[in-house]
Amino acid sequence: MPNRISIFLSLILLSSSLLAQNSDTIARPPFIYSRDFKAILDSSQDKNSGLAYQKILTRFLDNDSMLTNSETLALMIGFTENPHFKPLDDMEKETEIFDHNKKGEFYDAINKSRSFLQNHPLSLLVLREISFAYNRLSYVYAKDGKFDSSITYKDSSIYFMSLNDKIMEAMIYSGKGKTPETAIFSLGLADGEYFIPNVGYKIEKKDADWNKQGDFMEIIKAETNDMSTTDFYFNIQHAKLKIDDEQADELTTKILTKSEKKAAEKAKKEEKAKKEKDQKDLKKKEKEQKDKEEKDQKDLKKKEKEQKEKEDKEKKKLEKEQKDLKDKEDKEKRKLEKEQQKKGQSNASIPSISDQDTSTPAVAPSAPVQQ
Numbered sequence: 001m002p003n004r005i006s007i008f009l010s011l012i013l014l015s016s017s018l019l020a021q022n023s024d025t026i027a028r029p030p031f032i033y034s035r036d037f038k039a040i041l042d043s044s045q046d047k048n049s050g051l052a053y054q055k056i057l058t059r060f061l062d063n064d065s066m067l068t069n070s071e072t073l074a075l076m077i078g079f080t081e082n083p084h085f086k087p088l089d090d091m092e093k094e095t096e097i098f099d100h101n102k103k104g105e106f107y108d109a110i111n112k113s114r115s116f117l118q119n120h121p122l123s124l125l126v127l128r129e130i131s132f133a134y135n136r137l138s139y140v141y142a143k144d145g146k147f148d149s150s151i152t153y154k155d156s157s158i159y160f161m162s163l164n165d166k167i168m169e170a171m172i173y174s175g176k177g178k179t180p181e182t183a184i185f186s187l188g189l190a191d192g193e194y195f196i197p198n199v200g201y202k203i204e205k206k207d208a209d210w211n212k213q214g215d216f217m218e219i220i221k222a223e224t225n226d227m228s229t230t231d232f233y234f235n236i237q238h239a240k241l242k243i244d245d246e247q248a249d250e251l252t253t254k255i256l257t258k259s260e261k262k263a264a265e266k267a268k269k270e271e272k273a274k275k276e277k278d279q280k281d282l283k284k285k286e287k288e289q290k291d292k293e294e295k296d297q298k299d300l301k302k303k304e305k306e307q308k309e310k311e312d313k314e315k316k317k318l319e320k321e322q323k324d325l326k327d328k329e330d331k332e333k334r335k336l337e338k339e340q341q342k343k344g345q346s347n348a349s350i351p352s353i354s355d356q357d358t359s360t361p362a363v364a365p366s367a368p369v370q371q
Contacts, residue, residue, distance in 0.1 A: 030070065031174045033183065033235050034213040037077060044078025053078035061121060063162050069173035072166050076122055076187045080238045084119040087189045087239040094125045094188070106133040122187060124171075125194045127164035131157045168198055175235075180211035183233035189243075192218045192234030204229055208283060216240040 043051040051074040059067050060075055079085055093116055100109035113130035116123065134157035141150035167187075174185035186192045196203050205221040215237040223229050 031073060031185065032181075033175075033185065033215055033237070037238070040074050040077045041081065044074050045081060051078070053082075057121065060163065060166065063159060067166065069170045072170035073174050073185060076167070076170060076185065077238075079122050079187065080242075082119075085242060087236075087242050090120060090123070090188060091190050094123060094129075094190075097126055097129050101129050101133055106137050109133040110137075121163075122167060124164065124167050124188065124191045124198075127160050127167065128194065128198065131160035131164060134160065164198075168195065171195060175233075177232040177234065178230070180209075180217060180233050181213075183211065183215070183217050183235040186218065186234035186236050187239070189218070189236055189239045192220050192232065192236075195234070196220055196222045196232065200225060206283075206287075208279070211235075 040051065043049040044053045044056075046052060047054070051071065053075065056067070056071050056075040056078070060072065093112075097109050097112050097116065100106070100112065110130055110133045113126050113133070116126050117130070120126065134153045138150045138153035138157060141147070141153060171184050171186065171191070175182040177184040184192065184195070186195070193203060193206065201222040201224055203220055204223050207219040207221075208217065209219060210216055211233075215235050218234045218236055220232045220234070221229055222232055
């Protein structure tokens with residue numbers, strides 16, 4: 001599946017390049033966050049709308065092949081108003097599921113994924129991880145000759161990967177991701193970090209910043225298939241708002257007097273600047289800590305490798321010495337047997353006393369006595 005998505009992304013990036021070369025053509029993204037997010041969100045909450053969240057969710061879970069990328073994007077935007085959408089908590093639980101698969105605990109990964117997807121059906125990482133877990137267990141069942149279970153688990157793997165692909169394609173549809181103005185819509189705080197490996201690219205560096213519209217973005221420098229690096233922008237403004245709880249701040253300021261509002265707005269700006277600085281500092285510390293952990297892990301692996309090579313060398317040396325000793329013993333044993341055999345043959349050539357004739361010689365009859 002990642003190969004198909006990677007090809008799809010490459011085609012989109014190529015088409016963007018071709019449009020840019022034609023001066024008579026103005027490339028306009030199908031979705032602009034600052035222009036369209038609020039309108040789509042309102043439609044998703046309207047039960048009579050064609051973009052009503054529950055209607056599209058039902059089609060999504062039924063794996064409807066007619067579901068369009070724009071409808072899936074509307075579904076993702078609609079989920080931002082779901083009370084279960086708690087970006088920081090969600091990211092922690094997603095990481096737990098990822099760790100289960102990393103440790104080979106596939107049953108735990110499936111059980112936790114199913115529970116999580118009940119209230120978070122659009123989780124990009126969990127849809128991928130549950131598909132992976134089902135796929136691995138399918139091979140285990142096939143190896144054990146349990147082909148019915150193997151087929152069932154394989155079907156589940158395909159189903160969840162198909163849902164994962166729908167989310168991926170909607171993200172690709174939402175923007176090219178090559179500039180802050182065409183950032184890719186990312187439902188969760190770290191979905192951009194899951195998106196990049198899904199298309200076959202490698203993450204080089206992660207950062208965060210605001211675009212000109214004031215939307216908060218995650219910026220990922222990725223190594224592409226041709227070994228070059230490209231910056232990809234992911235819009236996570238909606239997720240950041242849930243963390244900052246700015247809506248509650250806005251509600252509070254409505255009851256203040258005009259002068260109080262100005263003071264509150266100033267304090268809010270200062271608080272926002274402080275939070276943003278703290279976030280940047282935190283990300284910097286996290287990066288430094290991660291780099292340190294990666295270095296320590298690399299050093300540990302190197303030491304483990306050297307220790308293993310040393311143990312293997314000692315083992316081979318001991319095995320050789322044991323083999324040489326055994327060969328020597330076998331040689332001595334054969335030599336001794338040969339000497340004993342030779343000695344036995346030598347003794348057999350000399351008649352023994354028992355073999356000699358020891359019977360009394362016959363006495364000739366004497367002449368008859370004359371009377």
